[in-house]
Amino acid sequence: MCGCGKPGRTWKTWRQGSYEAVRGKRDAFSVSVFVPRNFNPSMRLRLSTRFIEFPRRPLVMGIVNVNEDSFSGDGTLDFDQAIRLARSQAAAGADIIDVGAESARTNRAAITPDEELRRLHGFVERWEAVTSGLSPRDGEQIWPPVLSINTWRPEVVAGILTSGKVGIINDMSALPDDRNARLCAESGAALLIMHSVGEPKIPHFSQRWDDIMTEMERFFAEKIILATAAGLPADAIIL
Numbered sequence: 001m002c003g004c005g006k007p008g009r010t011w012k013t014w015r016q017g018s019y020e021a022v023r024g025k026r027d028a029f030s031v032s033v034f035v036p037r038n039f040n041p042s043m044r045l046r047l048s049t050r051f052i053e054f055p056r057r058p059l060v061m062g063i064v065n066v067n068e069d070s071f072s073g074d075g076t077l078d079f080d081q082a083i084r085l086a087r088s089q090a091a092a093g094a095d096i097i098d099v100g101a102e103s104a105r106t107n108r109a110a111i112t113p114d115e116e117l118r119r120l121h122g123f124v125e126r127w128e129a130v131t132s133g134l135s136p137r138d139g140e141q142i143w144p145p146v147l148s149i150n151t152w153r154p155e156v157v158a159g160i161l162t163s164g165k166v167g168i169i170n171d172m173s174a175l176p177d178d179r180n181a182r183l184c185a186e187s188g189a190a191l192l193i194m195h196s197v198g199e200p201k202i203p204h205f206s207q208r209w210d211d212i213m214t215e216m217e218r219f220f221a222e223k224i225i226l227a228t229a230a231g232l233p234a235d236a237i238i239l
Contacts, residue, residue, distance in 0.1 A: 042054065042055065043055075043235070044235050045190065045235060045236075045238070046188075046190060046233055046235045046236040047146055047167040047168060047189070047190050047236075048166070048167045048187070048188045048189055048190075049188065050167075051235075052142060056140065057140055059095040059096055059142065060093055060094050060095050060096070061094065061095070061096040061097070061098050061148070062085075062086065062089030062090070062092075062094035062096070062097045062098065062145075063098050063100075064082050064085055064086050064089075064097060064098070064099045064100075064123070065099075065100055065101075066079070066082050066099060066100065066101045066119045066120065066122070066123050067100070067101055067102060067111075067119070077119070079122045079123055079126055080126075082099075082123055083123070083126050083129050083130060086099075086123075086130045087129070087130050087131075087134065089145075090130055090131055090134060090144075090145050091134055091137070092137070093137040093138070093141055094141075094145055095141055095142035095145055095146065096142070096145055096146045096147075096148050096167075096168065097130065097145050097146070097147055097148065098148040098149075098150050098168075098170055099120065099123050099124075099147070099148065099149055099150065100149075100150035100151065100170075100172075101115075101116045101119035101120050101123075101151070102116050102151070113153050113155045113156050113159075116151065116153070116156050117156055117159045117160065120149060120151070120156070120159075120160050121159075121160070121163070124147070124149075124160065124163045124165055124166070125163075127147060127165050130144070130145070131143070131144045131145070146167035146168060147165050147166050147167055147168075148166070148167065148168035148169075148170050148192070149166050149168070149169055149170060150170040150172060151169065151170070151171070151172070152171055152172045152173035152180075154179040154180055154183065157169055157171075157179075157180050157183050157184075158183050161183060161184075161187040161189060166187070166189050167189060167190060168189060168190045168191070168192055168238070169183070169184055169189050169190070169191050169192065170192040170194070171191060171192060171193055171194065172194060172196065173196065174193060174194055174195060174196035174197075174219075174223070175191070175193050175223050175226060175227060177226075178226050178227070178229065178230035181226065181227040181230035181231075181232045182230045182231060182232075184232055184236065185230055185231035185232040185233075185236075186231075188236075189236070190236040190237070190238055191227060191232060191236060191237055191238065192238040192239075193220070193223045193227065193237065193238070193239055195216060195219055195220070220239050223239075224237060224239075
C-alpha cells in the first residue's frame, strides 16, 4: 500500500486477469487484500525521480542477498554472481530488485556498518549491468527496475543514498525514530516501513496481541505521522 490513510477492517477479493507472474505463466488469479477505509485506487508512488501510477498490476520484487548466511540459502558475496541473479530476475519480469547485505537471522552475528556498506556499494556500483542488453518483458514492467536497499542503520542508509541510484529504502527496523525518514526525504527515495518490534538481530519472544489488526492500525498510524513530520511526502511511504 502506498500513500497514507488509516487502515480499516475491510477485506475484499480482487480478481485480476492476464497477470504475468515471474515464472512466465499468464493466468487469472484471486487475491485477498486489506483495504483502508478511505482507499483510493488512483494512487501514485514517488520513487526518487519517477512515479508509479496506480491502479496497475501488482509489482513484482526480486530479492538479492549479498551475504553468506541468508535464511533462504541463496546469498553470495560474489558481486558478479549477485548481478547475474538480479539480471535473471529483471529478465523474468521483476519491477523492483531488493538488495540486502546482512541476514535478518537472530542466530547470526551482526556485521559492522562499514562491512554492510562495502557489500552494498559493491553491488550498487555494478547496478547498470543488471539491465545492460535487456529489454522489458512487457509494456507493464517497470523499466529499468527500481533498486531497493534492505537495511536499517541510519549511517548505512546515508552512505548508500549517496550513490543516487536507490529508489526505495526497505527499513527492516520499522522506523524506531525519524532518521531514515529524514534521509529519504532529503534524497527523494521512498521509504518502506515494515511492522516489527525491537531492534533487528535481537530475538523478541514476549510480544502478544489480543487484536493484531488493531495493533497494525495503531502502529502504522504512528509511523506515518513520524515519517511525514520528518518531511517525507505521503506518496513516498510504503507500508
